[in-house]
Amino acid sequence: MNGFIQWANETMFLWKALIIIVIFAITLGIAAYSTWAERKVAGYIQDRPGPNRAGWGGLLQPLADAGKMFFKEDFIPAQADKWLFILGPCLSMLTALMSSAVVPFGDAFIIGGKAVTVQAIEINIGILYVFGVVSLGVYGVMIGGWASNNKFSLLGAIRAASQNISYELAMGMSIIAILMMTGSLSLRTIVEQQHGFNWNIFYQPLGCLIFIVCAFAECNRTPFDLPECETELVGGYHTEYSSMKLGFYLFAEYINMFASSAVTACLFFGGYNYPGMDWVQAQLVGAFGQTVGQNIATFIGIGSMFTKILFGIFFFMWVRWTVPRFRYDQLMNLGWKGLIPLAVGNMIITAVAMLSGYKLAGIWIGLAVLILIISIFWALRPRKEAAVLGA
Amino acid sequence: MEYLKNILSLPPIYYTFAILSVLTLFGALGTVMSRNPVHSVIYMIVTFFSLSAHYILLNAQFLAAVNIIVYAGAIMVLFLFVIMFLNMKQEAEEMKKEKIIYTAVITAVILGGILIIFLRRAEREPVNPLTYNSQSGMIEVLGRSLYGEYLLPFELISILLLVAMAGAVMLGKREAGERHF
Amino acid sequence: MLSDFGIVLLALIFAAVALMLVFGISWLLRPKKPTIEKLTTYESGEDPIGNANIRFNIRFYVVALIFILFDVELVFLFPWATVFGNKEFIEQTNGQWGWFTLVEMVIFIVVLALGLAYVWAKGHLEWVKPEIKASKFKGKVPMSMYENVNKKYEEL
Numbered sequence: 001m002n003g004f005i006q007w008a009n010e011t012m013f014l015w016k017a018l019i020i021i022v023i024f025a026i027t028l029g030i031a032a033y034s035t036w037a038e039r040k041v042a043g044y045i046q047d048r049p050g051p052n053r054a055g056w057g058g059l060l061q062p063l064a065d066a067g068k069m070f071f072k073e074d075f076i077p078a079q080a081d082k083w084l085f086i087l088g089p090c091l092s093m094l095t096a097l098m099s100s101a102v103v104p105f106g107d108a109f110i111i112g113g114k115a116v117t118v119q120a121i122e123i124n125i126g127i128l129y130v131f132g133v134v135s136l137g138v139y140g141v142m143i144g145g146w147a148s149n150n151k152f153s154l155l156g157a158i159r160a161a162s163q164n165i166s167y168e169l170a171m172g173m174s175i176i177a178i179l180m181m182t183g184s185l186s187l188r189t190i191v192e193q194q195h196g197f198n199w200n201i202f203y204q205p206l207g208c209l210i211f212i213v214c215a216f217a218e219c220n221r222t223p224f225d226l227p228e229c230e231t232e233l234v235g236g237y238h239t240e241y242s243s244m245k246l247g248f249y250l251f252a253e254y255i256n257m258f259a260s261s262a263v264t265a266c267l268f269f270g271g272y273n274y275p276g277m278d279w280v281q282a283q284l285v286g287a288f289g290q291t292v293g294q295n296i297a298t299f300i301g302i303g304s305m306f307t308k309i310l311f312g313i314f315f316f317m318w319v320r321w322t323v324p325r326f327r328y329d330q331l332m333n334l335g336w337k338g339l340i341p342l343a344v345g346n347m348i349i350t351a352v353a354m355l356s357g358y359k360l361a362g363i364w365i366g367l368a369v370l371i372l373i374i375s376i377f378w379a380l381r382p383r384k385e386a387a388v389l390g391a
Numbered sequence: 392m393e394y395l396k397n398i399l400s401l402p403p404i405y406y407t408f409a410i411l412s413v414l415t416l417f418g419a420l421g422t423v424m425s426r427n428p429v430h431s432v433i434y435m436i437v438t439f440f441s442l443s444a445h446y447i448l449l450n451a452q453f454l455a456a457v458n459i460i461v462y463a464g465a466i467m468v469l470f471l472f473v474i475m476f477l478n479m480k481q482e483a484e485e486m487k488k489e490k491i492i493y494t495a496v497i498t499a500v501i502l503g504g505i506l507i508i509f510l511r512r513a514e515r516e517p518v519n520p521l522t523y524n525s526q527s528g529m530i531e532v533l534g535r536s537l538y539g540e541y542l543l544p545f546e547l548i549s550i551l552l553l554v555a556m557a558g559a560v561m562l563g564k565r566e567a568g569e570r571h572f
Numbered sequence: 573m574l575s576d577f578g579i580v581l582l583a584l585i586f587a588a589v590a591l592m593l594v595f596g597i598s599w600l601l602r603p604k605k606p607t608i609e610k611l612t613t614y615e616s617g618e619d620p621i622g623n624a625n626i627r628f629n630i631r632f633y634v635v636a637l638i639f640i641l642f643d644v645e646l647v648f649l650f651p652w653a654t655v656f657g658n659k660e661f662i663e664q665t666n667g668q669w670g671w672f673t674l675v676e677m678v679i680f681i682v683v684l685a686l687g688l689a690y691v692w693a694k695g696h697l698e699w700v701k702p703e704i705k706a707s708k709f710k711g712k713v714p715m716s717m718y719e720n721v722n723k724k725y726e727e728l
Contacts, residue, residue, distance in 0.1 A: 020583050024590065070598045078611040079620075084429060090591055097587040101580075120583055123576045125530065128456035128650065135464025139436070142471055146429060150613050150620075155628070158475070161468055162632050165639040172646040179653035185530060239614055244598035248591075329699035332635075336697045340642075340688070344681060347649075351677075354657055355670045447577050457647050465643045469636045476633060534651030535661065538673050546676070548648070549683035552641045556687035559637035560694050 015111075020101060020120040027100045031254035032062040034313055038254075041317040066247070074243035079149040088144025089241065089248035095140060096255035099133040102126050103262040104188045106272045106302035110291045118302060119188060126187035127175055130263055134171070134218055138164040140252065141220075141227060145237035156236030159328070160227035163217055166335035167224075171214035173343035174207040177350045178267055181359075187263075191271035196278065199270040203363055206346045206370075208268040210339050215260040217335070219253060222320040226328055261312025262305075269308050272301035345370050408448060415441040428474045432467055439463040453530040634696050638688075645684050652677055 036051065036058060043050025051058030076085050106118035123129060138161050145157020178200055182190045194200055201208050217224040228236030235241075238249045265271055280300060285293035326334070349370065353362025418441060421434030439462045446455035537545055613620040652673065655661065661669040691697060 016579050017582060017586075020579070020586055024583075024586060070601045071603075073603045073605065073610075074598070075606050075610050077613050078608075079613050081427070081429070084433075087433070090595075093591055094584075094587055097590075098583060101583045101587075121576070121579050123452070123580070125452050125456050128453070128460070129580075132456055132459040132464060135460050138464075138468060142468070143429070143433070146471070146475060148613075151615070154475070158472075158628055158632055161472070162635055165465070165468060165636060165643075169639065169642045169646060172643075173649070176646070176649045176653045179650065180656050183654055183657050185650070185654060234614065234616065243602055244595060332697065332699050336635075336688075337692065344685065348678065348681075351656065351674050355674060444577075453651065461640070461643055461647055465636075465640045469633075469640060472633050472636050475628075476630075530651050530654050531658070534655035537648075537651055538655060538676055542676060545648070546679060546683075549645075549680045552644060553683050553687045556638060556641050556684075556691060559634055559641070560691055560696060562634065562637070 015116050016120065019116070019118065023101060023105070023120050024097060027097065027255055027258055028251075030258050030309075030313075031251055032066070034254040034257060035065065035250075036061050037313070038317050038320075041314065042321050045318075045321045069244050069247035072243040074245065077148065077150070077240050080240065081147040081149070084143050084147035085240075086245070088140055088147055089245040089252070090140075091143065092137070092140025092252040093248045093255070095133050095137045096252040096259065099130060099137075100255065100259040100262060102129050102133075102187060103259070103266060104191055104271060105262075105305050107298045108294075109298050110294050117188070118298065122186075122188060124184070124186040124189075127179065127185045127190075130187075131168075131172060131175070135165075135168060137218065137256070140249075141237050144241070144249070148237075148240035150240050152233045152235070152239045153237050156227045156233050156239070160220060160237060163220075163224060163226060163331060163335075166332060167214040167217035167339070170210050170335065170339035170343045171218065173340070173347060174204075174210040174214070175267070177204055177207045177343075177347050180347070180350055180354065187266055191266050191273065194270040194273050196273060197270070197275040199268065199273070201268045203360060204268065204346070204350070206342065206367055207350075208264075210343050210346070211267065212264060213334075213339060215264060216316070216319065217331075219256040219260055219316070221253070221257065221316055223323045223326050224331060225325060226331060257313055257316050258309065261309045261316070264312055265305060265308035271308075272305040274301070274304040277301065404448065408445075411441050411444050411448070415445070429471070432470050432474065435470075436463050436467055439467075453533055631696065631699065638691055638696070641687070642684070645680070648680070649677070 039061070040050040040058070051061040054060040054064045076082055101120040102123070104117070104119040104122075108115035108117045110116075121129070141160040141164075142157045145153040145160070148154070178190065179185065181200070181203060182193050184190060184193075190200075220227050226236075227233075228238065233239070238246055241249060277297070277300075281293070281297040284296050287293065288296065346367075349363060349366030353359055353366055356362050415438055418434045418436075418438030422431045422438060425431050425434060439458060443455040443458045443463075446452075446458060656670065656673050656677075658669070665672075
């Protein structure tokens, strides 16, 4: 027992437990309000008000939805595999929640002379952890779709699995370009290296683009929402689901959106760093003293992180209501023939630029050359006779 | 009683090891014994997870992550595909044949016996705390030896993967004009 | 070091407990009145035919196989990326370390890119495309009328 107390003190066990609970609560809260924001954004983009009955501006809508999910009857089809049918949505939700736990949301708070970092899971293979959790995310959909014993569900599940694995490769390669510059797998170190306004997006514009496209595909969001494509597959992999299990699937999508926005912010947009942060911190420490000033500065950092995350979520919604869905062959072509070769090219450009000694200039010159080569090939590509519609 | 006291005074890492081992064996037995092939896949994922936890206990973090990414994340997806292909929702009939079961049990017993005998006879080098490098399982050390010392095996892996890719292409070969959907 | 992974376990337990809590509450609240009709498989309102043991395109399987191979490649890239730009190693070898590892990795990637090119050339990355055919339908309304209408609105 004494060993346990000592261990708990050393690792700040209770603080960590508290931080995990707070981060899960914030994740769930933001995911819940994303469902409201999605309908509001959709409404404004399509020139209509969106939800506006439940509470002021429809703000109680997520609670009403949750209530509905709780009180709906939940049936398991007679043909379904019962345990796997239940396991599917749970796995989806579990992987979604676990991916948000590793994100560093802010610098350290000083509490009682100890620095408590605003990050639940601090491991020095953070990126690999994210990558592993993402690669497991496909099971929830696949098992649920198979267990339903429904043709639509099965097709949706197979599509989801195939799409997720295809885009995982390009995603991994764009992460590797970042790792080459930072030389560390720890998310916190990667964020710390982007101190101030030294964000990775300036070094990795192509990598960022590839990563974001892959994040859309991994979250099964439009334009990559073929697994649940309602015009072809009814409800896709969750056709047979109802009540809370359906709620889990829908909610997991929003949590994934939150988590992937957070990871994108950490990798490319500086995480909790913002321009002029040193100056702000010096002013605060001067005005309030070391501890309080540091804590307020951390709060501002967390604010900057959440601004980036919320903008990321808004970007997901913006794209959803702007870009139409891909066809399956277009999706696979984009993944295998577009993003993977581009990601490999980006990696090699980054490597050569780093070794040449002129990192920033080298990368931009390399990208310009790459664009030039691609456009020459594009101009010279063999053309097929296009069929004329309606003639 | 003395024995029990010894067990209670073990450091927590032994308990972790014991629990993980039980979990691993549970997953492995479930894989073999469950009738439904998809259930087997899920038990196997449990096994891979607990094996990864064992790697972490051995301070090999990179190996643990890779085990999850490649085995649990990629290979098991392929297994699921295969199971969905093979139409195995009905119980496979030949699994009930007693002959196969007896053969399997005898083979397993012999194999297990050989393993145990050799492991007991193997010379184990005890860990020397003075020369032990706690960083040896870390990714930087691994990268350095992989791209410095073990250069040739590393490059040969790419050839191996290329051959495997050609094999995959041959498996998926179709006759002209045939169309699946 | 180990306790960091203990926190992973803790987070997993918390997440699982939260899920079970939500499931438990919804299990207590919701009605349970199953009927045969409710429990049938949904097939757009028709009686379901057979079960979902359908055959699907073998391409999905081939893509998964190729994915595994590239995933293994990716796993080898991770340690490379961490040691590639290591200043200590570069100084120890007078700047040769970086170029040496780069050449190594380029050979590795080129061999695998050959594989991708082979798969690509064999057509395993081609998916069934909808064929766009010119319609043979000829309406009674002549095309010139449509063009007139279009022109009229363009002028507006």
